[in-house]
Amino acid sequence: MQVTINGKNYDVEKNTTILKACKDAGIEIPTLCHDDRLSPSGACRLCLVEVEGWKNLHTSCTAICKDNMVIQTHSDKVIKGRQEVLDLLISNHPLECLTCEKSGACKLQDYCYEYGITEGTYRWEMKKPYFDSSNPFYNFDSRKCILCGLCVRVCDELQGTSAIGFENRGFETNVATPFNEGLINSTCVSCGNCVSVCPVGALEPKSKEKFRYWETRDVRTTCSYCGVGCQMDLVVKGNKVVDVKPAFDALNEGLLCVKGKFSYNFLSHPDRLKRPMVKKDGVFVETSWEEAYNLIVNKMKSVKEYYGSEAFAGLTSARCTNEENYLFQKMFRAVLGTNNVDHCARL
Amino acid sequence: MMTKERMDSIKEVLKPKIVEKLIGEDKVELRGDEVVLKGEYYKKQVRIALKNCDIVDPTNIEEYIAFDGYYALYDSLTKKKPGDIVEEIKNSLLRGRGGAGFPTGRKWDEAYRYQADKKYIICNADEGDPGAFMDRSILEKDPHSVLEGMALGGYAIGSDQGYIYVRAEYPMAVKRLEIAIKQAREYGLLGENIFGTGFNFDIELRLGSGAFVCGEGTALMESIEGRRGMPRPKIHRTAHVGLWGKPTIINNVETLANVPVIINKGYEWFRGIGTEESPGTKVFALVGKVENAGLVEVPMGMTLREIIFDIGGGAQDGKEYKAVQTGGPSGGCIPADLIDTPVDFESLGKIWSIMGSGGMVVMDENTCMVDIAKFFLDFSVEESCGKCVPCREGTKRMYEILDRITKGEGVEGDIERLEELSETVSSASLCGLGQTAPNPVITTLKYYRHEYEDHIHNKSCPAKSCKPLIKYFIEDTCIGCTRCAKACPVSCISGKVKELHVIDQSMCIKCGACYDVCPVKPIKAVSII
Structure with missing residues (x-):
């Protein structure tokens, strides 16, 4: 099939959305409620495009390309439509960018900048404020919520928990837990995937660090909590991890669990062991890796000689990779000569 | 099992009795061989969807049969192929009576030609417009016409399951439908092997919970599936991918009530009524x-x-x-x-x-058009599902502007702002509710712009309806009858008998009671300025 986008012809596959066709053609279309992994919603109305022969503007995320379709992605009418949508959104959004943690990574902020929306024409009645800080890992601030529905859909369609949904209608619509009993009393498993997809500052981690996204750099790493191997980007300010973002181009496809998403504070915790310790005269003292390994090897040898192989038992961790666990059991079976080996994930 | 002979004998015995009784009560008259309601009000009316209303007893299926009920279904199941029914409805040019006027036959044809293991037919009985009760009357007074229309639709598209989505605020309609479905099942007109033809079709009721937006087809399907009633993005036709992902035909009550009559009398007859493009x-x-x-x-x-x-x-x-x-x-x-x-x-x-x-x-003459626009918009604001931005945020802002204007707080630029918002909301909203919500504003601005301008620039309401912009005042023609003072609920009118009365403006709540009772003629002594 062929479509014309902004005067240029492109070949597209059958059943391609206009949004996808534009993306493939390198044309940027603003979206707030779209996520390739989720069913299309058509809620934010920002990805509007003009299609020749169609009366109204159409959301490109929900419109399928037809042969010989003529599409305009940045006509005056489209720009005006997007500006109006952004104007309506920002009119009902607190202008707290100076103190908002999301500043610098907020899509609403970016698009308002791109489309020249300064403060909102209709700053009259605002959304009723509702805060939910009952979850130990993240906060919800309804004032900043733009009701894109990504959190609700990711919780339902990808996480499979369905802890949150919409309540009320029209201007009073809100994201809420059943019977408004708070996140802590809901079925929420604190995976934080809602926080990861929130395009604005409505869902924010309970960060202990103050940082701006432009001060940070991303460091790709593998989550060390279990053997799945989720990829994530550590958001690092100076030499400190201040946030974690799931990687989209990896097997976890933009998802993490509560550990990967939120449990990184141990990295720079003062109690964290950074060097091997050896007990001397009843007190642990720092030592070198060489001395520590020597001590272990010597003790193993003497125990094996004196008591035999069955005196050993090894317990490893699900936080190790499969390869590490393999090596561990290999060492116990082949080197120490025992099958007494297990790991903590048997629980 | 129901048979033609049994229907004929019901008709033969029952119809003369009903007609005799109604004529005896002076309720009906004969127009040709049609039994129609009597009276000046009905003279210019032509009743197809309402033809049985107030004539047959809706709780008795036999009375419906007596007035040719279920004959269309019998003829179709025994003599016609599903494709013939689709053709008949297509040829009739029957258009959806729910509002949009989409040709029913074309809709049916889409589902008829689409292959699937299961298809559904839904009757949209979630009538919600303020002051509208067309569907309610049909459901309460002639429920079998809807059931028969659905069964015909089911046969035409190849569906064995129908749903009626009816609002819970219509308890009588729900009750009558329950009775009708039960009777139709007992008479073998719903269920398995209808008329011994092997055609199975059953209908279930689903009750709405008060959301206007559930009258929108896809929101209605979400609701039947047990989810929050919010419109789906329009990627596929519901005739292909509808309820539970299956081809689904959704028709309005009145549309379905037309179907049996068209099948009985033929499309040529139907096209002889109404206009060429909108027959019936x-x-x-x-x-x-x-x-x-x-x-x-x-x-x-x-x-x-x-x-x-x-x-x-x-x-x-x-x-x-x-x-x-x-x-x-x-x-x-x-x-x-x-x-x-x-x-x-x-x-x-x-x-x-x-x-x-x-x-x-x-x-x-006393209706203020700005106020009317505000009234209808208030309804849309309340009933917006909250999913898409233009409808959720835009209608609210339009309402706020209209509210200010009717309070005399309108400012320069309000009309232009209303026009811009109308354009955005109607062109960028997800579903019909949002796309049409600005219509009352657009039309009143088009035809009554001067009223908006009067409100904004002169702080006056030409229809003398917007309370913050009017004042009640007693003229010198007052005869001192004291009626106004007695009628005033806040006792802010003073004056002695046969002397000029005065309204204390600081206390007046502008209820208009004084105006209503003033007996001075031809021009009342109480004036509104």
Whole structure:
């Protein structure tokens, strides 16, 4: 099939959305409620495009390309439509960018900048404020919520928990837990995937660090909590991890669990062991890796000689990779000569 | 099992008895061989969807059979192929009576030709427009016509399961439907092997929970599936991917009530009524400031004048007729000088209004058009599902502007802002609710712009309706009868018998009670300024 986008012809596959066709053609279309992994919603109305022969503007995320379709992605009418949508959104959004943690990574902020929306024409009645800080890992601030529905859909369609949904209608619509009993009393498993997809500052981690996204750099790493191997980007300010973002181009496809998403504070915790310790005269003292390994090897040898192989038992961790666990059991079976080996994930 | 012979014998015995009884009560008369309701109000009406209403007993299936009920289903199942029914409806040019006027036959054809292991047919009985009760009357007074229409639709598209989505606020309709479904099952007209033809079809009721937006087809399906009623993005036709992902036909109550009659009498007969592009009749709920309010069913193409004046008797209390709103909150206000417009899908569209589901609200000289726009928009604001931005945020802002204008707080630029918002909300909203919500504002701005300007620039309401902009004042012609002082609920009128009375403006709540009771003629001593 062929479509014309902004005067240029492109070949597209059958059943391609206009949004996808534009993306493939390198044309940027603003979206707030779209996520390739989720069913299309058509809620934010920002990805509007003009299609020749169609009366109204159409959301490109929900419109399928037809042969010989003529599409305009940045006509005056489209720009005006997007500006109006952004104007309506920002009119009902607190202008707290100076103190908002999301500043610098907020899509609403970016698009308002791109489309020249300064403060909102209709700053009259605002959304009723509702805060939910009952979850130990993240906060919800309804004032900043733009009701894109990504959190609700990711919780339902990808996480499979369905802890949150919409309540009320029209201007009073809100994201809420059943019977408004708070996140802590809901079925929420604190995976934080809602926080990861929130395009604005409505869902924010309970960060202990103050940082701006432009001060940070991303460091790709593998989550060390279990053997799945989720990829994530550590958001690092100076030499400190201040946030974690799931990687989209990896097997976890933009998802993490509560550990990967939120449990990184141990990295720079003062109690964290950074060097091997050896007990001397009843007190642990720092030592070198060489001395520590020597001590272990010597003790193993003497125990094996004196008591035999069955005196050993090894317990490893699900936080190790499969390869590490393999090596561990290999060492116990082949080197120490025992099958007494297990790991903590048997629980 | 029901047979033709059994239906014939029911008809033969029962029909003369019913007609005799109704004629005895002076309720009906014969128009040719048709039994129609008697009276001036019904003279100009042509009743197809309402043909049995107030004539048959809705709780007795035999009375429906006596008036040719289920004959269309019998003939179709025994003599016609599903494709023939689709062709018949296509040829009839029957258009959806729920509001949009999409050709029913074309819709059916889509589902008929789409291969699937399961198909559904839904009756949309979530009638929600303020002041509209067309569907309610059919459901309460002639539920079997809807069941038969659905069964015919089911046979045509190849569906064995129907749902009626009816609002819970219609308890009588729900009850009558329950009785009708139960009786139809008992008589073998629903269920398995209908008329011994091997055709299976059953109907279940689903009750709405008060959301107007659930009248939108895809939101209705979400609701039946047990989710929050929010419209789906329009990626596929519901005739291909609808309820539970299966091909689904969704028709309005009135549309379905037309189907058995068309099958019985043929499409040529149907096309002989109404206009070329909009054949048949339409039921309207004629309400508001009209002398004879009620349901009217008239051929398409009848002028507004005939409906409002000849049937409705014009504006109430001898007041001057000002405008009519058609199509409910999604419709437009049509001014008095367009009263000779024929009522059909095309003609109403040309003057910026819509047919809608059939609401027809008549307004008199004391109706403020800004206030009316505000009233309908308030409804849309309340009923927006909250999913898409233009409808959720835009209608609210439009309402806020209108509210300020009617309070005398309108400012320069408000009209332009309203126009811009109308454009955004109507062109960028997800579903029909949002796309049509600005219509009352667009049409009143088009036809009554001066009223908006008066409110904003002169802080006055020409219809003398917006309370913050009017003052009650007693003129020198007062005869001192004291009636106004007695009627005043806040006792802010003072004056002795046979002397000029005075209103204390600081206390007046502008209820208008003094104006209503003032007996001075021909011009009341109480004036509104």
